Amino acid sequence: MQGRLICRIGITVGLLLTGASFALAQSTPQPAQDAMLANGPPSWDANHDGVYTCDEWKKFMDRLFTSADRNHDGSLSPSEFATVQKSDPTLAEADFGYFDENQDGKITRKEFVDKPSAFILRFDRNGDCRVTGDEIRAGTTKKQEGPVERPRDRFH
Numbered sequence: 519m520q521g522r523l524i525c526r527i528g529i530t531v532g533l534l535l536t537g538a539s540f541a542l543a544q545s546t547p548q549p550a551q552d553a554m555l556a557n558g559p560p561s562w563d564a565n566h567d568g569v570y571t572c573d574e575w576k577k578f579m580d581r582l583f584t585s586a587d588r589n590h591d592g593s594l595s596p597s598e599f600a601t602v603q604k605s606d607p608t609l610a611e612a613d614f615g616y617f618d619e620n621q622d623g624k625i626t627r628k629e630f631v632d633k634p635s636a637f638i639l640r641f642d643r644n645g646d647c648r649v650t651g652d653e654i655r656a657g658t659t660k661k662q663e664g665p666v667e668r669p670r671d672r673f674h
Contacts, residue, residue, distance in 0.1 A: 555658065560608060560637055572647035575635040582606065583630045593624040608637070 560570055562578035586594055586601040594602070599614050617625045617633055641649040641657045 568651050570649040579631045583627050593626050
C-alpha cells in the first residue's frame with residue numbers, strides 16, 4: 519500500500535515537473551541555464567499559482583517525510599533518506615548530514631521539515647517568504663557582483 523503511494527507521488531511529481539517545465543520555458547525569455555531551475559520550477563507549489571511560499575515548502579517536506587518514514591518511527595534512517603533523494607529532483611543531491619543537525623544518525627521530522635528551502639533563500643529578494651515569477655526572473659537574469667545580503671530566515 520505504501521509502495522503504491524510512493525509510486526503515485528513519483529508519477530504525480532513527474533507529470534507536474536513536465537508541465538511546469540513547459541510553462542516556465544514559455545514564460546521566461548532567458549535561457550534556463552540556472553542550476554536551481556534545471557528541472558523546471560519547483561513541484562511544491564501546492565495551489566499552482568506560480569508563487570512558492572515557505573508554508574508550501576514545509577507542507578511538501580512534511581509529506582515527503584511521511585512517505586519516506588517506512589517504519590513509522592518518526593525519523594529517517596540513511597536508507598529511508600535515499601527514498602527522499604529519489605522522489606524529487608531538487609533533493610537528488612541532498613546530503614543526509616545537512617538535515618541531521620545533531621549528527622545522531624537519524625533525521626527527525628522537525629530537522630527535516632524545518633530546514634529552509636535553498637530555492638526560497640536564493641530567490642526571495644524582499645524576505646517575505648514568497649518567491650514570485652518576477653523574483654525568479656530577477657535572480658536568473660542579473661549577474662551578482664560582490665556579496666549579496668540575504669533576507670533573514672523566515673522559517674523559524
